[in-house]
Amino acid sequence: MTRLAYIIRPSTPPTRIIPLARAVESAGIDELWFWEDCFQTGGIATASAVLSATDRLRVGIGVLPTPLRNVALTAMEIATVDGMFPGRLVPGIGHGVQPWMAQVGAKAASPLTLMREYSTALRALLAGERVTTSGRYVSLDDVALDWPPARPVAIPVAATGPRSLRLAGEAGDGVVLEGSVGLPRLPAALARVAEGKAAAGRDGVDLPVIQFVSGGTGPTAVARLRAEFTAMDMGADVADDAGLAAYAVWGDAQALADGVRRYGEAGVxxxxxxPTEDDPDLEQLISVVGAAQELLGAS
Known part of the structure; x- marks a missing residue:
């Protein structure tokens, strides 16, 4: 069964995050995701607070931008959070939005090289290895965590372009796809991931696919969704409802469940x-998503 998760956007005021996370858990949703946008809410801080305030939610971060953090610090933080909340954190990593990385003086000349070095070192540190490496971006001298995770922690990699998708297949424990992929671009994206897996000799490795999908409920959902995609220069793609349905799900619980099944059938x-940035009732949407997950579980 395809898992249905809910996203709290980084533009959500910090004062709203814990009440919304508790509403997600109360609605019966198993998984909650965040991502980081400069200069809004931080992923590790948010995930830690939510894990502390809930009992069973799995929390995904999709994603932590690698240029912003030394890999040893990222490993320390992930290991610490996982040690307190075993098995409930899914920390993804990504290139970061390049203009923002430049804005803070952290832009890498080769994001792919950084990701390859970073993901390799991060996975080794979290596996409890003692790491010495000297790369273009990642340098560690005899570094090992005092408190590595007791069990493996999966590190999915966010990817959009063909080379990043191949790298996710080579070096990630899964792949995170943004909402602009939708159903039309999904087959090509998964093919690139498969190419990366094959090139790295990982054909037998299971790499979960996490896809962000815009959604909404209520009488203004279609207009809000279309406006958001139009602002992303995708207006032509979503000009009619059939086009919008290739990138978004909306309506009641049954409609959401049916939309999620389409993604599952496509390999997600x-x-x-x-939710859209201007969703007028997030609690109502959470309730409908919870009902949709119940329908998915019953099918």
Whole structure:
């Protein structure tokens, strides 16, 4: 069964995050995702607070931008959070939005090289290895965590372009796809991931696919969704309802469940539903998403 998750956007005021996370858990949703946008809410801080305030939610970060953090610090933080909340954190990593990385003086000349070095070192540190490496971006001298995770922690990699998708297949423990991929671009994206897996000799490795999908409920959902995609220069793609349905799900619980099934049939393991920036009633949407997950579980 395809897993249905809910997203709290980084533009959500910090005062709203814990009440919304508790509403997600109360609605019966198993998984909650965040991501980081400069200069809004931080992923590790948010995930830690939510894990502390809930009992069973799995929390995904999709994603932590690698240029912003030394890899040893990222490993320390992930290991610490996982040690306190074993098995409940899914920390993804990505290139970051390049203009923002430049704005803070952290832009890498080769994001792919950084990601390859970073993901390799991060996975080794979290596995409890003692790491010495000297790369273009990642340098570690005899570094090992005092408190590595007791069990493996999966590190999915966010990817959009063909080379990044191949790298996710080579070096990630899964792949995070943004909402602009939709159903039309999904087959090509998964093919690139498969190419990366094959090139790295990982054909037998299971790499879960997490796809962010815009969604909504209520009488203004279609207009809000279309406006958001139009602002992303995708207006032509979503000009009619059939086009919009290739990138978004909306309506009642049954409609959301049916939309999630389409993604599952196309190869997605987790659909993380992303509300529009101007959703007028997030609690209502959470309730409908919870009902949709119940329908998915019953089918």
């Amino acid at each position: 393991d987790t659909v993380a539903l992303q």
